[in-house]
Amino acid sequence: xxxxxxxxxxxxxxxxxxxxxxxxxxxxxxxxxxxxxxxxxxxxxxxxxxxxxxxxxxxxxxxxxxxxxxxxxxxxxxxxxxxxxxxxxxxxxxxxxxxxxxxxxxxxxxxxxxxxxxxxxxxxxxxxxxxxxxxxxxxxxxxxxxxxxxxxxxxxxxxxxxxxxxxxxxxxxxxxxxxxxxxxxxxxxxxxxxxxxxxxxxxxxxxxxxxxxxxxxxxxxxxxxxxxxxxxxxxxxxxxxxxxxxxxxxxxxxxxxxxxxxxxxxxxxxxxxxxxxxxxxxxxxxxxxxxxxxxxxxxxxxxxxxxxxxxxxxxxxxxxxxxxxxxxxxxxxxxxxxxxxxxxxxxxxxxxxxxxxxxxxxxxxxxxxxxxxxxxxxxxxxxxxxxxxxxxxxxxxxxxxxxxxxxxxxxxxxxxxxxxxxxxxxxxxxxxxxxxxxxxxxxxxxxxxxxxxxxxxxxxxxxxxxxxxxxxxxxxxxxxxxxxxxxxxxxxxxxxxxxxxxxxxxxxxxxxxxxxxx
Amino acid sequence: xxxxxxxxxxxxxxxxxxxxxxxxxxxxxxxxxxxxxxxxxxxxxxxxxxxxxxxxxxxxxxxxxxxxxxxxxxxxxxxxxxxxxxxxxxxxxxxxxxxxx
Numbered sequence: 298x299x300x301x302x303x304x305x306x307x308x309x310x311x312x313x314x315x316x317x318x319x320x321x322x323x324x325x326x327x328x329x330x331x332x333x334x335x336x337x338x339x340x341x342x343x344x345x346x347x348x349x350x351x352x353x354x355x356x357x358x359x360x361x362x363x364x365x366x367x368x369x370x371x372x373x374x375x376x377x378x379x380x381x382x383x384x385x386x387x388x389x390x391x392x393x394x395x396x397x398x399x400x401x402x403x404x405x406x407x408x409x410x411x412x413x414x415x416x417x418x419x420x421x422x423x424x425x426x427x428x429x430x431x432x433x434x435x436x437x438x439x440x441x442x443x444x445x446x447x448x449x450x451x452x453x454x455x456x457x458x459x460x461x462x463x464x465x466x467x468x469x470x471x472x473x474x475x476x477x478x479x480x481x482x483x484x485x486x487x488x489x490x491x492x493x494x495x496x497x498x499x500x501x502x503x504x505x506x507x508x509x510x511x512x513x514x515x516x517x518x519x520x521x522x523x524x525x526x527x528x529x530x531x532x533x534x535x536x537x538x539x540x541x542x543x544x545x546x547x548x549x550x551x552x553x554x555x556x557x558x559x560x561x562x563x564x565x566x567x568x569x570x571x572x573x574x575x576x577x578x579x580x581x582x583x584x585x586x587x588x589x590x591x592x593x594x595x596x597x598x599x600x601x602x603x604x605x606x607x608x609x610x611x612x613x614x615x616x617x618x619x620x621x622x623x624x625x626x627x628x629x630x631x632x633x634x635x636x637x638x639x640x641x642x643x644x645x646x647x648x649x650x651x652x653x654x655x656x657x658x659x660x661x662x663x664x665x666x667x668x669x670x671x672x673x674x675x676x677x678x679x680x681x682x683x684x685x686x687x688x689x690x691x692x693x694x695x696x697x698x699x700x701x702x703x704x705x706x707x708x709x710x711x712x713x714x715x716x717x718x719x720x721x722x723x724x725x726x727x728x729x730x731x732x733x734x735x736x737x738x739x740x741x742x743x744x745x746x747x748x749x750x751x752x753x754x755x756x757x758x759x760x761x762x763x764x765x766x767x768x769x770x771x772x773x774x775x776x777x778x779x780x781x782x783x784x785x786x787x788x789x790x791x792x793x794x795x796x797x798x799x800x801x802x803x804x805x806x807x808x809x810x811x812x813x814x815x
Numbered sequence: 816x817x818x819x820x821x822x823x824x825x826x827x828x829x830x831x832x833x834x835x836x837x838x839x840x841x842x843x844x845x846x847x848x849x850x851x852x853x854x855x856x857x858x859x860x861x862x863x864x865x866x867x868x869x870x871x872x873x874x875x876x877x878x879x880x881x882x883x884x885x886x887x888x889x890x891x892x893x894x895x896x897x898x899x900x901x902x903x904x905x906x907x908x909x910x911x912x913x914x915x916x
Contacts, residue, residue, distance in 0.1 A: 309880065309883070313876060436879070440875070442879065447883060
């Protein structure tokens with residue numbers, strides 16, 4: 298159920314099934330069991346800019362009031378204000394622009410205060426249409442529908458896509474070819490100093506492209522290379538060409554050889570421990586794109602522009618289509634680094650004859666604490682994307698987690714550090730309390746990055762200790778099988794829980810804690 | 816999750832459907848208009864006697880959807896006065912035939 302606060306006719310855009318509307322400009326808070334609220338106010342049309350300014354100010358005040366009334370566990374989507382009828386009787390009169398800017402500022406401040414609020418950038422939709430198509434005045438005068446009803450279909454498509462990007466989702470991995478994709482020319486023929494990067498066209502177009510990709514990786518998108526080249530040539534270029542924005546250290550994994558790219562992509566997926574469906578593959582050669590599309594249908598292979606001056610438009614559409622996220626966490630931003638640290642760990646492991654010696658040498662430190670408002674987004678992100686070490690695979694969003702906490706559940710998070718680096722938050726455990734001295738493990742998931750160090754045992758043991766200390770005598774747990782989590786089917790058995798029932802592969806466990814032990 | 820997506824009564828996808836269906840068959844304007852009315856007003860048994868007074872689904876929002884459907888499907892432009900006076904099927908037909916002529 299959606300509830301829309303509006304000042305104009307909006308039924309044509311949000312529909313009428315499962316949607317309720319406020320009176321025009323009315324902010325009385327409704328009796329409703331809506332699970333999501335929308336603020337859809339359009340800039341008013343007035344003869345006098347001073348009146349427009351006054352009304353925008355009034356909208357801002359009303360919005361701030363409504364924001365305080367929306368239950369914090371319900372999502373509140375607020376559309377930005379855009380000017381559909383920028384009539385200026387004095388070209389130097391910027392009073393309306395200033396009022397809109399003020400609205401935007403107060404909206405941003407509001408978003409910082411209310412974590413359930415998401416700002417919907419309406420301009421990204423409106424920009425797709427020429428200004429004159431935004432308002433069909435016949436409908437405005439007939440029915441107060443300020444936005445052209447003929448835009449309703451594209452609006453719904455865009456809004457649905459935008460809603461999807463609001464929930465934290467797994468970030469995709471960008472796999473890149475090199476020649477004529479990240480620079481102009483062929484490295485093997487032109488040499489490290491002959492490839493076109495930086496300087497005049499097309500080098501400047503490729504440079505901007507590289508810089509943009511690097512900025513994307515700083516927000517948690519993993520980068521990988523899949524190129525047909527001699528690796529010595531590429532390493533040489535990465536070392537010696539002063540203009541490159543992307544070099545070896547920016548990539549989490551690299552495949553440079555003369556083998557077919559589909560095989561290489563499969564290997565990259567395995568090395569990075571990611572699904573092929575999280576890969577977006579860019580290559581300037583149509584033949585390579587076709588090959589990957591037919592052999593690996595789960596990989597996303599967009600068309601690549603054949604002219605470097607088309608790269609900026611291409612990149613913008615690529616981000617909007619595949620890499621759109623509302624907000625990144627600090628962990629997203631250091632993700633590539635973590636993938637590289639992991640590569641170092643794998644290498645170190647080979648050097649130890651004895652697993653226990655290896656573990657000791659890692660100098661592992663774990664930090665287990667209750668989730669707070671800052672760590673909740675990361676917990677939701679993990680809940681959505683963890684497939685293998687996930688005992689019940691419940692895909693909770695941030696909003697769901699807040700609901701659980703409100704109902705008395707407890708969420709523990711696990712942070713791990715070792716001598717190679719800080720893995721950050723790599724696990725979480727959600728506990729509910731069905732009765733006075735009993736607890737239930739609703740969810741337990743760990744990133745595959747930290748497996749193989751017995752950390753899962755340490756985590757669970759510590760939680761059981763804390764539960765015992767707070768008076769819990771019985772802990773129940775469950776295992777819900779999926780196609781990806783068979784490796785944890787016997788986890789609770791190994792951790793001293795007793796199997797109390799099994800139906801269709803789903804298992805129930807129980808363990809008495811307290812005076813018993815370890 | 817979202818009702819928008821679930822809302823199968825998306826008038827504009829319907830308009831595309833209607834247009835395609837009509838291009839596939841040779842229908843005269845009367846038949847095409849009847850099809851449009853039936854889709855937009857979600858009343859498959861609707862006939863030419865349909866009017867705002869008699870058709871329960873024909874509320875103000877459906878009226879707007881009807882006008883947009885007519886303009887899009889028949890590629891015409893209705894004047895506001897015409898939009899307001901279009902309160903039954905026969906009037907709509909007269910308007911559409913007048914514009915297409």
